[in-house]
Amino acid sequence: xxxxxxxxxVVLAVLYSxxxxxxxxxxxxxILIGIVVLGHGANLLLQLAGGPPARAPVLGTAPPEExxxxxxxxxxxxxxxxxxxxxxxxxALGYRSWVLTGHDEVQDDLEDRRIAAGERPEGSMEEDTAGxxxxxxxxxxxxxxxxxxxxPTIGSEGVAR
Amino acid sequence: xSTLVTLPVLLPILGAALTVIFTRxxxxxRLIGIVVLAGVSAVxxxxxxxxxRTGPVVVELGxxxxxxxxxxxxxxxxxLLLLISTAVTLAVLVYAIDQRIADxxxxxxxxxxxxxxxxxxxxxxxxxxxxxxxxxxxxxxIMLAASYVLITRRTNASRIRSGMTYVIISLTSSLxxxxxxxxxxxxxxxxNLADLAEKVAALPPGPRTLLSMLTIVTFGIKxxxxxxHFWLPDxxxxxxxxxxxxxxxxxxxxxxxxLLRTQTLLFPGDGPSAVLLVLAVLxxxxxxxxxxxxxxxNRLLSFLLVSHIGFMLFGLAVDDARGxxxxxxxxxxxxTVQATLFLVSGLITRRTGTVAIDQMGGLARRAPVLxxxxxxxxxxxxxxxPTSGFVAKLALLQAGGSGTVGTAVVAAFVVAASLLTLWAxxxxxxxxxxGADKEPLPDDDPTDELVVGTAKTSAPMYVASAALxxxxxxxxxxxxxxxxxxxxxxxxxxxxxxxxxxxxx
Numbered sequence: 301x302x303x304x305x306x307x308x309x310v311v312l313a314v315l316y317s318x319x320x321x322x323x324x325x326x327x328x329x330x331i332l333i334g335i336v337v338l339g340h341g342a343n344l345l346l347q348l349a350g351g352p353p354a355r356a357p358v359l360g361t362a363p364p365e366e367x368x369x370x371x372x373x374x375x376x377x378x379x380x381x382x383x384x385x386x387x388x389x390x391x392a393l394g395y396r397s398w399v400l401t402g403h404d405e406v407q408d409d410l411e412d413r414r415i416a417a418g419e420r421p422e423g424s425m426e427e428d429t430a431g432x433x434x435x436x437x438x439x440x441x442x443x444x445x446x447x448x449x450x451x452p453t454i455g456s457e458g459v460a461r
Numbered sequence: 462x463s464t465l466v467t468l469p470v471l472l473p474i475l476g477a478a479l480t481v482i483f484t485r486x487x488x489x490x491r492l493i494g495i496v497v498l499a500g501v502s503a504v505x506x507x508x509x510x511x512x513x514r515t516g517p518v519v520v521e522l523g524x525x526x527x528x529x530x531x532x533x534x535x536x537x538x539x540x541l542l543l544l545i546s547t548a549v550t551l552a553v554l555v556y557a558i559d560q561r562i563a564d565x566x567x568x569x570x571x572x573x574x575x576x577x578x579x580x581x582x583x584x585x586x587x588x589x590x591x592x593x594x595x596x597x598x599x600x601x602x603i604m605l606a607a608s609y610v611l612i613t614r615r616t617n618a619s620r621i622r623s624g625m626t627y628v629i630i631s632l633t634s635s636l637x638x639x640x641x642x643x644x645x646x647x648x649x650x651x652x653n654l655a656d657l658a659e660k661v662a663a664l665p666p667g668p669r670t671l672l673s674m675l676t677i678v679t680f681g682i683k684x685x686x687x688x689x690h691f692w693l694p695d696x697x698x699x700x701x702x703x704x705x706x707x708x709x710x711x712x713x714x715x716x717x718x719x720l721l722r723t724q725t726l727l728f729p730g731d732g733p734s735a736v737l738l739v740l741a742v743l744x745x746x747x748x749x750x751x752x753x754x755x756x757x758x759n760r761l762l763s764f765l766l767v768s769h770i771g772f773m774l775f776g777l778a779v780d781d782a783r784g785x786x787x788x789x790x791x792x793x794x795x796x797t798v799q800a801t802l803f804l805v806s807g808l809i810t811r812r813t814g815t816v817a818i819d820q821m822g823g824l825a826r827r828a829p830v831l832x833x834x835x836x837x838x839x840x841x842x843x844x845x846x847p848t849s850g851f852v853a854k855l856a857l858l859q860a861g862g863s864g865t866v867g868t869a870v871v872a873a874f875v876v877a878a879s880l881l882t883l884w885a886x887x888x889x890x891x892x893x894x895x896g897a898d899k900e901p902l903p904d905d906d907p908t909d910e911l912v913v914g915t916a917k918t919s920a921p922m923y924v925a926s927a928a929l930x931x932x933x934x935x936x937x938x939x940x941x942x943x944x945x946x947x948x949x950x951x952x953x954x955x956x957x958x959x960x961x962x963x964x965x966x
Contacts, residue, residue, distance in 0.1 A: 323633060328625060335632050342639040349647035372646060375595050379639050382602045386632055389609055393628060396613075397621045406629065407622050409695040415754050 308348055315341030328394040328404040332387065339383035346376040462511050466520040466533045468504045469543055469586035472497050477579035487567070490575040491558050497579060498551040501586065505544035508535040513946060517953075517963035519592070527964045528656040532592040536960055537950035538789055539589040542718055545793050546589070548932065549710050549800045550582050556804055556925035557703035563917040573614060581607035581707070588715045592964055594645060594652040597719060598638050601683070605631045608712060611704045612696060620699050627696035634682035641675040648672070654726055655964035658957060661727045673728040677720065677736070684716030686774060687744040690767045694751065697766075698759035698816070702807020705759065709766050710800030714792050717773045721788055725954040730780050733868050737778030742874045744771030749881035757816045758806050758889065762799070765842065765885060768878055769795055775875060776857050779868050783860035786951025787853070790944055794841070794853040794936055801838040801929040808926060809835065809893065811918050818889060823898035830923060832894050837930050839890065841937075843883035849936035854879060856944060 315337055322334025347353075350369030356362070358370045394404045476497035483489040511518050517536035521527065535543070561574070584604025591597050609631070613624035646652055648668050649660040661669060678689070685693040693713070697705050724734075748768025755761040773795070776788030808831055813821045825832040837848075844850035854875065861872030936943060953959045 319636075323629070331629055335629070335636070338633075338636050339639075342636050342643065345640060345643040346646070349643045371652075372643070375642070375646075375652075378595075378599065382599075382606075383636075386602075386606060386609075386628075386635075389606070390628055390632070393613060393621065393625060396616055397625065400616065400618045400621055406625050409626075409691075410619075411755075411757055411760055412695070415756075 305348070305352055308344070308353065312341055312345055312348075315344065326405050328390070328397065328406055331406065332390050332394065335390065336383070336387055339379075339387075343376045343379055343383070346372050346379060348372075462507075463518055463520045465504055465508060465511075466518050466535050466590060467522075469501045469508075469547070469590060470533070470583055472501050472504075473579040473583040473586065477576040477583065480575040480579060481572075484572045487571075490571070494554050494558075494575050494579060495551065498547055498554060498582065501582070502544060502547045502551060505540060505547055509537070509540035509544055509946075511535075512537050512540045513949065516959050519963050527592075527966065528651055528653050531596055532653070532655075532964055533590045534592040534960065534964060535590055536963070537946060537953055538718075538721070541789065541946060541950065542714070542792060542796075543586060543589045545796050545932075546585055546711055546714070547582065549796055549929065550585075550707065552925045552929045552932075553703050553707045553710070553800060553804065554578060555928075556706070556807075556922050557701075559919045559921040559925070560701070560703060560807070563919050563922070573610060577607045577610045578707075581611065581711075585711050585715055589718060592654050594642055594654060594657065598635070598642060601638065601715070601719075602635060604712065604715065605635065608708060612700045612708070614704075623696040623699040626692050630682065630692040634679055637675065637682070638679045641672065641679055644668075644675065645672055653964070654722070655961050658726050658961060662729075669728065673724070674736075676723045676727075677740075680716045680720040680723070681740070682716075684713050684720060684770055684774075685767050686740055686770055687747045687767065690744070690748070690770075693767060694755075694760050694763040697763045698757060702803060702810070706800040706803035706807070709763070709803050710796045713766065713770060714773075714796050717770065717777075717788070717792060720774075721777055721785065721954070724777060724780075725785060726957060726960065729955070729957065733780050733865055734778050735867065737774055737780075738867055738871050741771045741774035741778050742871055744768065744774055745874055745878035746771075746881075749878045749885065752885040753881065753888070756818050758809065758818055758893070759803070759816055761818070761885060761889065762802050762806060765882055766799055768882060769799070769842070771878065772854070772857060772875060775868075775871055776860055778871070779860045779864050780955075781860065781864065782948070782952040782955045783856070783863060784868075784951070785954045786944070786948040787856035787860045789947040789950050790856050791853040793943070793947070794849040794933065797929055797933045797936065798838045798841045798850065801926060801933060802835075802842065804922075804926045804929065805831070805834045805838065808918055808922060813893075813899070818892050821893040821899060822896040823894075825894035827898065834923070834926050834930060835894070836890070838933060839886040841933050843886055844879045845883070847937055849933050849940070852937055852940040852944065856947070 319334050319338030319341055322330050322337065325331055325334070350372035355368040356366060358367050397404045476493050479493050480490045483493070508518055512535050517534050520533045522531045522533065524530070557578070561571070581604055584600050584602070584607060587600035588597060588604060591600055609624070609628050612627055613620055616624070642652060645657065648664055649657055651657055651660060661672065682689045697708055700708065745768050748764050748766070748771060752761050752764035752768060755764060773788045773791050776784040776791060778784070809821070809824065810816050812828055812831065813824070815821065841848035841850040844854040857875055858872050861868040861875065
């Protein structure tokens, strides 16, 4: 029978809640840290799945119950590598976003906003991004009922830089 | 024969390595891609025949027997889906190669496109074949990591924006999957699917329901099930047409496959699942209504994709042999038709220079071939007889009709969602192909691979699209034998014994 270690359970709860809280932020950097924290939580959970901590690694000969279960360790190792690689990719994406748009904010779906505002785009998607308000917080556009002018836009800022 | 099961995974990953070596020769890269995918299709066909004749083909990796080692299993369902997926991937590759030639010239060799494309195919193959929950996670990661690169290649601001959403959502669902695996291992001490089938059944109902719901949420995000679908219509339309076609055809279906496999094998219910029935209705209706609100052709198709995920969920929710068979047949039909529609949409936008439906018009006169290429898959998607869509929907309706009152009610929603789909595609037809001619919009930047702006098309792009149309017509023509196979596959899934005996011996 696997008994749950209270300290570990608390650590897990903190890692998961902090991770998910950070995921809900606008800035990609915070989301990135959220994913890292959440990844730590998942990997720790995977470790704990093998039994309570503080048992010896598989080495030498002894009865099986004295060893830590090696399978979750192998799984966690694989998962750590994958999370690490994808974190790096997300970091590169954030940098590219900063180069192109000058910030790393995760923005709203433009077309959704347009449809919600009952507006038809003039020409292609690229053309009606001019004349936007640079300082507009993308989140406030979601809440406000103002149409086109308040929309968070893409492209125009990137060109300016 | 059993060693053949490793080839659909090994060939593409070796091909990917080779295309990295030959980064200087565009022709070699193209050849490797086409040969590899044709080879995998052939292997998949052999596996399907073998699995249908003698039961699931199993290979134990490293010679370790089942509960300890990792197994690859090709049963009827996985072999069938592998075959259709690889065939569609091949057609998309031909289309993509010719689009690249049209855009950048014949001699342009790329360092990323071909290797990543083949890696994506590796991930998809592994996801279908693996008999191990953790390998399924790895397969998803290979597939998704490749898709992150494909969706953000040749970045511009809008692609970065949509790519971010896509990567973050996918990573979140992957971490949820990892959590699920950890909880599964903690409660059962195994990650082998066949072994789990027996051990999960011995769990108390509480943990079993928790694990079942966690898998539904995890794979539901990947399959774009409402209310977990928001990322899809936002991210897919911004990618180049072949990439969108590949994603729409394969990625969500792999999610549905994983859902089908885990729900039938690990969490067999005793009757229709109320949760899945409600989710199926929501997905069908919300997706179809969303499609009707769109003005962007690719977004409209993306919402239709979401809507049709609901059809597949419905077959799964019925939870009997007929339902599983209907879902299997629907996946086969939908992989083909959805990929075709996105490829044709790529051709349309390269001709009109816009994705906005109200900016197009009169294409039926100017481009009759294109009109035919759009009309057939559109009617197939809506399920007009005698297309493959009709055959697949009929299978689902029969499953619903022979179930309980609940499934019969949901079957009515299937009909309603089909009609809404028909409305959406007819709306596209009347605005894009009929009506007054509109001038094509000029391309603002011919090298950005964006859907916006007219660009050259070449005959092979039409041939690749036409080939996929032919495949979906062939599915309709071969509906008898094909539905016989999917019915046997559905019976296998519900009975579970063929899979368990093949893996555990």
